[in-house]
Amino acid sequence: MLTRNGFSVKVVMAPNATKFISPLVFEELTKNPVYVEMFERKENIEHIALCQWADFLVICPLSANTLSKIATGICDNLLTSIVCAFPSSKKILLVPAMNKNMWRNPVLQDNVKKLKKYKKYVIMNPEKGELLCKDVGIGRLPSLKKIYHKIKSLI
Structure with missing residues (x-):
């Protein structure tokens, strides 16, 4: 949706994310390389260059x-x-999605509250619905349309 609307997108995946979906999918969608590991490419200090x-x-x-x-x-x-090196003058949209029990975990909720204290972070709470594990509860990813509109509101 972002690339179709004129955004230039680069995807950075946590190493464990590659177990759920191949980086090749995002390379095809964005027409850009996908970044996964530190120091994988030689052109720059990647985390700083991407920031x-x-x-x-x-x-x-x-x-x-x-x-x-x-x-x-x-x-x-x-x-x-x-994330750590990203300037505080720029926004980071966080869109959590996880099992309902993980979302309700008090330690995780303390971490959510902690992040909400900083203007740099915008948290889009998960929604109620059927989860990947087939449970029903809060933890579901909001619709792509809602995420897109949230992104548009931040720029």
Whole structure:
């Protein structure tokens, strides 16, 4: 949806995300390379170069693991390093999606509250519905249309 509407998109995947979907899918959709590992490509210091290139970040879907890493400042992969180095003058849209019990976990909710304190982060809460695991509850990714409209509202 973003590329069809004139956005230039570069995808950064956490290493575990590649177990759910192949980076080749995003390379085909965006016509750009997909970034996964730190120091994988040789052209620049990647996390800094990608921060300078991007006007804003969208992390979608955002796992409980990555959300917690962001909230605690852990930079152990390319994605979390980009988030840490991203200028505070630019927005980061976080779109969590996970099992309902993970979303309700009090430690995770403390991390969500922590991130909401910073203007840099915009959190789009998950919705209620059928989840990937077939449970029903809050944890479902909002519709792509809603995410797109949220992105448009941030620029």
